[in-house]
Amino acid sequence: MKRIAATFVVLGLTAGAAVGEVAPADVKFTDGALAESLSGMAGNAEEGYNIVTSKSLGNCVSCHSADAYADIPFHGNIGPMLDGAGSRWSEAELRGIVANAKMMFDGSMMPSFYKTAGYVRPGDAYTGKAATGELPPLLTAQQVEDVVAYLMTLTDE
Protein backbone atom coordinates (compact mmCIF):
# COMPACT_ATOMS: atom_id res chain seq x y z
CA MET A 1 0.00 0.00 0.00
CA LYS A 2 3.03 2.27 0.23
CA ARG A 3 2.78 3.31 -3.43
CA ILE A 4 -0.87 4.29 -3.18
CA ALA A 5 -0.24 6.30 -0.04
CA ALA A 6 2.55 8.17 -1.82
CA THR A 7 0.29 8.87 -4.80
CA PHE A 8 -2.27 10.33 -2.47
CA VAL A 9 0.14 12.86 -1.02
CA VAL A 10 0.71 14.28 -4.49
CA LEU A 11 -2.95 14.13 -5.44
CA GLY A 12 -4.31 15.66 -2.31
CA LEU A 13 -3.04 18.98 -3.62
CA THR A 14 -4.84 18.78 -6.95
CA ALA A 15 -8.03 16.81 -7.38
CA GLY A 16 -9.21 16.48 -3.81
CA ALA A 17 -9.33 12.69 -4.18
CA ALA A 18 -10.46 10.53 -1.27
CA VAL A 19 -7.86 8.79 0.90
CA GLY A 20 -6.10 5.98 -0.97
CA GLU A 21 -7.65 6.97 -4.32
CA VAL A 22 -5.76 7.27 -7.62
CA ALA A 23 -6.98 10.32 -9.53
CA PRO A 24 -7.91 9.83 -13.21
CA ALA A 25 -4.90 11.84 -14.44
CA ASP A 26 -2.50 9.64 -12.44
CA VAL A 27 -3.67 6.25 -13.64
CA LYS A 28 -0.75 4.29 -15.19
CA PHE A 29 -1.71 1.42 -17.47
CA THR A 30 0.48 -1.65 -18.09
CA ASP A 31 -0.53 -3.31 -21.37
CA GLY A 32 -4.01 -1.85 -20.90
CA ALA A 33 -4.35 -3.32 -17.39
CA LEU A 34 -4.36 -1.84 -13.88
CA ALA A 35 -3.13 -4.09 -11.09
CA GLU A 36 -4.16 -2.03 -8.07
CA SER A 37 -7.55 -0.91 -6.83
CA LEU A 38 -8.32 2.66 -7.95
CA SER A 39 -10.09 3.44 -4.69
CA GLY A 40 -7.71 1.52 -2.46
CA MET A 41 -10.68 -0.62 -1.45
CA ALA A 42 -12.38 -3.80 -2.61
CA GLY A 43 -15.37 -3.58 -4.96
CA ASN A 44 -18.94 -4.55 -4.17
CA ALA A 45 -20.33 -6.87 -6.88
CA GLU A 46 -23.98 -6.12 -6.07
CA GLU A 47 -23.40 -2.38 -6.52
CA GLY A 48 -21.52 -3.27 -9.71
CA TYR A 49 -24.58 -5.04 -11.08
CA ASN A 50 -26.63 -1.86 -10.54
CA ILE A 51 -24.04 0.28 -12.29
CA VAL A 52 -23.75 -2.04 -15.29
CA THR A 53 -27.52 -2.26 -15.81
CA SER A 54 -28.65 1.32 -14.98
CA LYS A 55 -28.99 3.88 -17.72
CA SER A 56 -28.08 6.69 -15.31
CA LEU A 57 -24.87 4.98 -14.14
CA GLY A 58 -22.56 2.81 -16.28
CA ASN A 59 -25.25 2.04 -18.86
CA CYS A 60 -23.10 -0.85 -20.08
CA VAL A 61 -26.34 -2.63 -21.05
CA SER A 62 -26.74 -0.10 -23.89
CA CYS A 63 -23.88 -1.78 -25.73
CA HIS A 64 -23.44 -5.17 -24.01
CA SER A 65 -25.84 -8.04 -23.62
CA ALA A 66 -25.51 -10.80 -20.98
CA ASP A 67 -27.57 -13.79 -19.88
CA ALA A 68 -26.44 -12.83 -16.38
CA TYR A 69 -28.80 -9.82 -16.44
CA ALA A 70 -31.44 -11.28 -18.74
CA ASP A 71 -34.20 -9.76 -16.57
CA ILE A 72 -33.15 -6.23 -17.57
CA PRO A 73 -34.98 -5.25 -20.83
CA PHE A 74 -33.33 -4.07 -24.08
CA HIS A 75 -29.71 -5.16 -24.29
CA GLY A 76 -27.55 -3.55 -26.94
CA ASN A 77 -25.16 -5.61 -29.08
CA ILE A 78 -22.41 -3.16 -30.01
CA GLY A 79 -19.79 -4.90 -27.82
CA PRO A 80 -19.26 -8.60 -26.96
CA MET A 81 -21.56 -10.42 -24.53
CA LEU A 82 -20.28 -9.99 -20.99
CA ASP A 83 -21.01 -13.55 -19.85
CA GLY A 84 -17.66 -15.22 -19.15
CA ALA A 85 -15.75 -11.91 -18.99
CA GLY A 86 -14.44 -12.93 -15.55
CA SER A 87 -12.89 -16.06 -17.08
CA ARG A 88 -11.55 -14.42 -20.24
CA TRP A 89 -9.83 -11.57 -18.43
CA SER A 90 -7.90 -11.08 -15.20
CA GLU A 91 -9.10 -8.59 -12.60
CA ALA A 92 -6.32 -6.19 -13.59
CA GLU A 93 -7.32 -6.38 -17.25
CA LEU A 94 -10.99 -5.80 -16.46
CA ARG A 95 -10.06 -2.77 -14.34
CA GLY A 96 -8.06 -1.40 -17.25
CA ILE A 97 -10.91 -2.04 -19.73
CA VAL A 98 -13.51 -0.32 -17.55
CA ALA A 99 -11.24 2.61 -16.65
CA ASN A 100 -10.18 3.25 -20.25
CA ALA A 101 -10.95 0.57 -22.84
CA LYS A 102 -8.93 2.44 -25.47
CA MET A 103 -5.75 1.35 -23.66
CA MET A 104 -6.67 -2.31 -24.27
CA PHE A 105 -8.50 -1.98 -27.61
CA ASP A 106 -7.02 0.68 -29.86
CA GLY A 107 -9.67 3.12 -31.08
CA SER A 108 -12.45 1.30 -29.20
CA MET A 109 -15.95 2.76 -29.36
CA MET A 110 -16.32 1.96 -25.64
CA PRO A 111 -16.32 5.17 -23.55
CA SER A 112 -13.49 5.75 -21.09
CA PHE A 113 -15.13 5.66 -17.67
CA TYR A 114 -12.24 6.89 -15.52
CA LYS A 115 -10.89 9.85 -17.40
CA THR A 116 -11.51 13.59 -17.12
CA ALA A 117 -9.60 15.35 -19.89
CA GLY A 118 -8.90 15.29 -23.61
CA TYR A 119 -12.49 15.60 -24.83
CA VAL A 120 -13.66 17.43 -27.96
CA ARG A 121 -16.50 19.85 -27.07
CA PRO A 122 -17.26 18.27 -23.70
CA GLY A 123 -20.85 18.89 -22.62
CA ASP A 124 -22.63 19.28 -19.30
CA ALA A 125 -23.99 15.69 -19.18
CA TYR A 126 -26.88 15.36 -21.70
CA THR A 127 -27.95 19.02 -21.78
CA GLY A 128 -26.12 19.85 -25.02
CA LYS A 129 -24.57 22.85 -23.20
CA ALA A 130 -20.84 23.32 -22.74
CA ALA A 131 -19.31 21.76 -19.66
CA THR A 132 -18.46 24.26 -16.96
CA GLY A 133 -15.05 23.42 -15.58
CA GLU A 134 -13.41 20.02 -15.38
CA LEU A 135 -15.80 17.10 -15.70
CA PRO A 136 -15.94 14.35 -13.10
CA PRO A 137 -15.15 10.91 -14.55
CA LEU A 138 -18.18 8.92 -15.80
CA LEU A 139 -17.68 6.54 -12.86
CA THR A 140 -15.95 7.19 -9.54
CA ALA A 141 -12.93 5.12 -8.48
CA GLN A 142 -15.12 3.04 -6.19
CA GLN A 143 -17.78 2.55 -8.88
CA VAL A 144 -15.08 1.20 -11.22
CA GLU A 145 -14.06 -1.24 -8.48
CA ASP A 146 -17.69 -2.28 -7.98
CA VAL A 147 -18.11 -2.94 -11.71
CA VAL A 148 -14.87 -4.95 -11.81
CA ALA A 149 -16.03 -7.01 -8.82
CA TYR A 150 -19.29 -7.75 -10.65
CA LEU A 151 -17.53 -8.67 -13.91
CA MET A 152 -15.32 -11.09 -11.93
CA THR A 153 -18.50 -13.00 -10.97
CA LEU A 154 -19.34 -13.53 -14.68
CA THR A 155 -17.32 -16.74 -15.07
CA ASP A 156 -17.80 -19.72 -17.41
CA GLU A 157 -18.45 -21.88 -14.27
Added chain:
Amino acid sequence: VALAGGAVADPDEDELVINGEIAIVTQTAAPAHLEGSLDEIYSGWRFRADGTQAMEMDDFDNPGMLGVEVGEELFAKAWGSEGKSCADCHDGAESLADVRPTYPKWNDAKEQVYTVQMQINDCLTERMGAEKEKYDSSSMLNLEALIASVARGKPVNVAIDGPAQSTWEQGKEIYYTRYGQLELSCANCHEDNYGNLIRADHLSQGQINGFPTYRLKNAKLNGVQGRFKGCVRDTRAETFSPGSPEFIALELYVASRGNGLSVEGPSVRN
Protein backbone atom coordinates in the same frame (compact mmCIF):
# COMPACT_ATOMS: atom_id res chain seq x y z
CA VAL B 1 -11.58 2.50 -39.49
CA ALA B 2 -13.32 -0.81 -38.84
CA LEU B 3 -13.81 -1.69 -35.18
CA ALA B 4 -13.85 -5.18 -33.75
CA GLY B 5 -17.34 -4.60 -32.30
CA GLY B 6 -20.44 -6.71 -32.91
CA ALA B 7 -21.16 -8.05 -36.38
CA VAL B 8 -23.26 -5.79 -38.59
CA ALA B 9 -26.79 -7.16 -38.91
CA ASP B 10 -28.75 -6.65 -42.09
CA PRO B 11 -31.52 -4.13 -42.61
CA ASP B 12 -34.78 -5.84 -43.59
CA GLU B 13 -35.71 -6.77 -47.17
CA ASP B 14 -38.93 -4.74 -47.45
CA GLU B 15 -39.58 -2.58 -50.52
CA LEU B 16 -41.05 0.89 -50.40
CA VAL B 17 -43.64 2.04 -52.92
CA ILE B 18 -45.62 5.10 -51.84
CA ASN B 19 -49.34 5.24 -52.75
CA GLY B 20 -48.78 2.19 -54.91
CA GLU B 21 -47.05 4.41 -57.49
CA ILE B 22 -43.88 6.15 -56.32
CA ALA B 23 -41.08 3.56 -56.19
CA ILE B 24 -38.42 4.52 -53.65
CA VAL B 25 -34.82 3.34 -53.88
CA THR B 26 -34.02 2.38 -50.26
CA GLN B 27 -30.80 0.51 -51.06
CA THR B 28 -28.14 1.08 -53.67
CA ALA B 29 -24.39 0.97 -54.27
CA ALA B 30 -22.54 3.54 -52.16
CA PRO B 31 -21.24 6.63 -54.00
CA ALA B 32 -17.57 6.48 -55.02
CA HIS B 33 -16.41 8.83 -52.26
CA LEU B 34 -17.43 6.21 -49.65
CA GLU B 35 -15.10 3.56 -51.04
CA GLY B 36 -13.46 1.72 -48.17
CA SER B 37 -16.16 2.88 -45.73
CA LEU B 38 -19.47 1.51 -47.05
CA ASP B 39 -20.37 -0.73 -50.02
CA GLU B 40 -24.14 -0.33 -49.86
CA ILE B 41 -26.27 2.54 -48.62
CA TYR B 42 -29.72 2.14 -47.08
CA SER B 43 -32.55 4.47 -46.22
CA GLY B 44 -33.43 4.60 -42.51
CA TRP B 45 -36.84 3.24 -43.56
CA ARG B 46 -35.29 -0.23 -43.91
CA PHE B 47 -34.41 -0.29 -40.21
CA ARG B 48 -37.82 0.61 -38.85
CA ALA B 49 -40.54 -1.75 -37.59
CA ASP B 50 -43.26 -2.87 -40.03
CA GLY B 51 -45.91 -0.66 -38.45
CA THR B 52 -43.77 2.47 -38.80
CA GLN B 53 -42.82 1.50 -42.34
CA ALA B 54 -46.47 1.05 -43.31
CA MET B 55 -47.35 4.61 -42.30
CA GLU B 56 -45.06 5.93 -45.02
CA MET B 57 -46.54 3.74 -47.77
CA ASP B 58 -49.79 5.68 -48.05
CA ASP B 59 -50.15 9.45 -47.83
CA PHE B 60 -53.38 9.07 -45.86
CA ASP B 61 -51.48 7.23 -43.11
CA ASN B 62 -48.45 9.54 -43.14
CA PRO B 63 -48.90 12.31 -40.54
CA GLY B 64 -46.06 14.21 -42.25
CA MET B 65 -48.43 14.85 -45.18
CA LEU B 66 -50.45 17.17 -42.93
CA GLY B 67 -47.34 19.34 -42.91
CA VAL B 68 -47.30 19.23 -46.72
CA GLU B 69 -50.90 20.50 -46.74
CA VAL B 70 -49.98 23.40 -44.48
CA GLY B 71 -46.95 23.97 -46.73
CA GLU B 72 -49.28 24.26 -49.73
CA GLU B 73 -51.31 26.95 -47.95
CA LEU B 74 -48.14 28.84 -47.03
CA PHE B 75 -46.92 28.56 -50.62
CA ALA B 76 -50.11 30.18 -51.91
CA LYS B 77 -50.49 32.96 -49.35
CA ALA B 78 -49.08 36.46 -49.63
CA TRP B 79 -46.39 37.17 -47.02
CA GLY B 80 -44.64 40.38 -46.15
CA SER B 81 -44.71 43.96 -47.37
CA GLU B 82 -44.51 43.12 -51.11
CA GLY B 83 -47.82 41.25 -50.98
CA LYS B 84 -46.32 38.34 -52.90
CA SER B 85 -46.77 34.62 -52.46
CA CYS B 86 -44.25 31.91 -53.38
CA ALA B 87 -46.70 30.90 -56.11
CA ASP B 88 -46.43 34.36 -57.69
CA CYS B 89 -42.86 33.59 -58.73
CA HIS B 90 -42.70 29.79 -58.65
CA ASP B 91 -45.12 27.91 -60.87
CA GLY B 92 -46.34 25.56 -58.14
CA ALA B 93 -44.16 23.53 -55.80
CA GLU B 94 -43.68 21.01 -58.65
CA SER B 95 -41.50 23.57 -60.40
CA LEU B 96 -39.07 23.17 -57.45
CA ALA B 97 -38.83 19.37 -57.77
CA ASP B 98 -35.09 19.50 -58.46
CA VAL B 99 -34.38 21.39 -55.23
CA ARG B 100 -34.60 18.68 -52.57
CA PRO B 101 -32.38 16.18 -54.46
CA THR B 102 -29.57 18.72 -55.05
CA TYR B 103 -29.43 20.72 -51.80
CA PRO B 104 -27.35 21.69 -49.86
CA LYS B 105 -25.84 23.42 -52.87
CA TRP B 106 -23.27 26.11 -53.61
CA ASN B 107 -24.88 29.54 -54.02
CA ASP B 108 -22.79 31.61 -56.41
CA ALA B 109 -24.16 35.00 -55.42
CA LYS B 110 -23.74 34.36 -51.69
CA GLU B 111 -20.49 32.45 -52.11
CA GLN B 112 -21.44 29.75 -49.65
CA VAL B 113 -23.21 26.42 -49.43
CA TYR B 114 -26.96 26.94 -49.08
CA THR B 115 -29.57 24.70 -47.51
CA VAL B 116 -33.19 24.79 -48.68
CA GLN B 117 -34.10 26.78 -45.57
CA MET B 118 -31.47 29.43 -46.30
CA GLN B 119 -32.79 29.73 -49.84
CA ILE B 120 -36.37 30.15 -48.64
CA ASN B 121 -35.23 32.82 -46.18
CA ASP B 122 -33.61 34.77 -49.02
CA CYS B 123 -36.89 34.73 -50.94
CA LEU B 124 -38.76 35.85 -47.81
CA THR B 125 -36.45 38.71 -46.91
CA GLU B 126 -35.06 39.86 -50.25
CA ARG B 127 -38.05 39.29 -52.55
CA MET B 128 -41.17 39.36 -50.36
CA GLY B 129 -40.36 41.96 -47.73
CA ALA B 130 -41.10 39.39 -45.02
CA GLU B 131 -39.34 38.53 -41.77
CA LYS B 132 -36.80 35.78 -41.85
CA GLU B 133 -38.04 32.48 -40.40
CA LYS B 134 -36.12 30.82 -37.58
CA TYR B 135 -34.17 27.71 -38.50
CA ASP B 136 -36.45 24.65 -38.27
CA SER B 137 -39.53 26.78 -37.46
CA SER B 138 -42.76 24.90 -38.13
CA SER B 139 -43.44 27.05 -41.23
CA MET B 140 -39.98 26.22 -42.57
CA LEU B 141 -40.45 22.51 -41.96
CA ASN B 142 -43.88 22.57 -43.61
CA LEU B 143 -42.47 24.33 -46.69
CA GLU B 144 -39.55 21.87 -46.71
CA ALA B 145 -42.00 18.96 -46.47
CA LEU B 146 -43.86 20.36 -49.49
CA ILE B 147 -40.67 20.81 -51.50
CA ALA B 148 -39.52 17.28 -50.56
CA SER B 149 -42.88 15.68 -51.35
CA VAL B 150 -42.83 16.84 -54.97
CA ALA B 151 -39.37 15.27 -55.38
CA ARG B 152 -40.18 11.85 -53.95
CA GLY B 153 -38.59 9.07 -55.99
CA LYS B 154 -35.91 11.31 -57.49
CA PRO B 155 -32.33 10.31 -56.66
CA VAL B 156 -30.39 12.40 -54.15
CA ASN B 157 -27.56 13.98 -56.12
CA VAL B 158 -25.69 16.68 -54.23
CA ALA B 159 -22.48 18.07 -55.72
CA ILE B 160 -19.36 17.67 -53.60
CA ASP B 161 -16.76 19.10 -55.95
CA GLY B 162 -16.11 22.57 -57.30
CA PRO B 163 -16.70 25.45 -54.89
CA ALA B 164 -18.61 23.21 -52.43
CA GLN B 165 -15.63 20.95 -51.87
CA SER B 166 -14.02 22.67 -48.90
CA THR B 167 -17.37 22.80 -47.07
CA TRP B 168 -17.83 19.11 -47.85
CA GLU B 169 -14.36 18.36 -46.43
CA GLN B 170 -15.27 20.25 -43.26
CA GLY B 171 -18.45 18.23 -42.94
CA LYS B 172 -16.52 15.01 -43.39
CA GLU B 173 -14.13 15.96 -40.63
CA ILE B 174 -17.04 16.65 -38.29
CA TYR B 175 -18.61 13.30 -39.21
CA TYR B 176 -15.53 11.42 -38.05
CA THR B 177 -14.76 13.51 -34.94
CA ARG B 178 -15.41 11.76 -31.63
CA TYR B 179 -17.33 14.39 -29.65
CA GLY B 180 -18.26 14.69 -26.01
CA GLN B 181 -17.44 12.83 -22.86
CA LEU B 182 -18.57 9.59 -24.49
CA GLU B 183 -16.16 10.25 -27.38
CA LEU B 184 -18.49 9.06 -30.13
CA SER B 185 -18.51 10.11 -33.78
CA CYS B 186 -21.37 9.83 -36.25
CA ALA B 187 -19.33 7.04 -37.87
CA ASN B 188 -19.08 5.03 -34.64
CA CYS B 189 -22.84 4.61 -34.62
CA HIS B 190 -23.96 4.98 -38.24
CA GLU B 191 -21.04 3.55 -40.25
CA ASP B 192 -19.48 0.92 -37.97
CA ASN B 193 -22.62 -0.25 -36.20
CA TYR B 194 -25.67 0.24 -38.41
CA GLY B 195 -27.91 -2.79 -38.04
CA ASN B 196 -26.82 -3.23 -34.42
CA LEU B 197 -28.79 -2.31 -31.33
CA ILE B 198 -27.82 0.46 -28.97
CA ARG B 199 -30.10 -0.41 -26.07
CA ALA B 200 -33.55 -0.56 -27.76
CA ASP B 201 -32.59 1.48 -30.84
CA HIS B 202 -31.93 -0.28 -34.13
CA LEU B 203 -29.16 1.80 -35.68
CA SER B 204 -29.55 2.93 -39.29
CA GLN B 205 -26.93 4.59 -41.44
CA GLY B 206 -28.23 7.99 -40.34
CA GLN B 207 -29.17 8.96 -43.92
CA ILE B 208 -31.12 12.17 -44.53
CA ASN B 209 -32.97 11.32 -47.76
CA GLY B 210 -36.17 11.03 -45.69
CA PHE B 211 -36.14 14.53 -44.20
CA PRO B 212 -38.07 16.29 -42.99
CA THR B 213 -39.10 13.37 -40.84
CA TYR B 214 -42.30 12.90 -38.89
CA ARG B 215 -41.17 11.27 -35.64
CA LEU B 216 -43.62 9.27 -33.56
CA LYS B 217 -41.48 10.16 -30.55
CA ASN B 218 -42.30 13.89 -30.64
CA ALA B 219 -45.29 13.74 -33.01
CA LYS B 220 -44.10 16.47 -35.38
CA LEU B 221 -41.92 17.17 -38.39
CA ASN B 222 -38.19 17.23 -37.58
CA GLY B 223 -35.46 19.00 -39.54
CA VAL B 224 -32.13 17.47 -40.47
CA GLN B 225 -30.04 19.73 -38.27
CA GLY B 226 -32.32 19.34 -35.27
CA ARG B 227 -31.75 15.61 -35.59
CA PHE B 228 -27.98 16.13 -35.75
CA LYS B 229 -28.21 18.21 -32.59
CA GLY B 230 -29.97 15.39 -30.73
CA CYS B 231 -27.35 12.86 -31.79
CA VAL B 232 -24.44 15.11 -30.74
CA ARG B 233 -26.14 15.83 -27.41
CA ASP B 234 -26.33 12.08 -26.78
CA THR B 235 -22.53 11.91 -26.80
CA ARG B 236 -22.49 14.23 -23.75
CA ALA B 237 -21.07 16.99 -25.94
CA GLU B 238 -21.69 20.69 -26.39
CA THR B 239 -23.85 20.63 -29.53
CA PHE B 240 -23.76 22.92 -32.55
CA SER B 241 -26.90 24.91 -33.36
CA PRO B 242 -29.20 24.35 -36.33
CA GLY B 243 -28.19 26.90 -38.96
CA SER B 244 -24.56 27.01 -37.79
CA PRO B 245 -21.76 26.74 -40.39
CA GLU B 246 -20.73 23.41 -38.84
CA PHE B 247 -24.16 21.85 -39.28
CA ILE B 248 -24.52 23.24 -42.81
CA ALA B 249 -21.23 21.55 -43.71
CA LEU B 250 -22.31 18.35 -41.95
CA GLU B 251 -25.66 18.40 -43.79
CA LEU B 252 -23.88 18.62 -47.14
CA TYR B 253 -21.55 15.77 -46.21
CA VAL B 254 -24.28 13.48 -44.82
CA ALA B 255 -26.53 14.24 -47.83
CA SER B 256 -23.68 13.16 -50.13
CA ARG B 257 -23.42 9.82 -48.30
CA GLY B 258 -26.96 9.22 -49.58
CA ASN B 259 -26.32 10.11 -53.23
CA GLY B 260 -28.34 7.53 -55.17
CA LEU B 261 -31.10 6.92 -52.59
CA SER B 262 -34.50 8.39 -53.43
CA VAL B 263 -35.87 11.52 -51.83
CA GLU B 264 -38.45 10.15 -49.43
CA GLY B 265 -39.63 13.05 -47.27
CA PRO B 266 -41.70 13.64 -45.41
CA SER B 267 -40.83 10.23 -43.99
CA VAL B 268 -42.03 8.50 -40.83
CA ARG B 269 -39.61 7.36 -38.14
CA ASN B 270 -39.80 6.53 -34.46
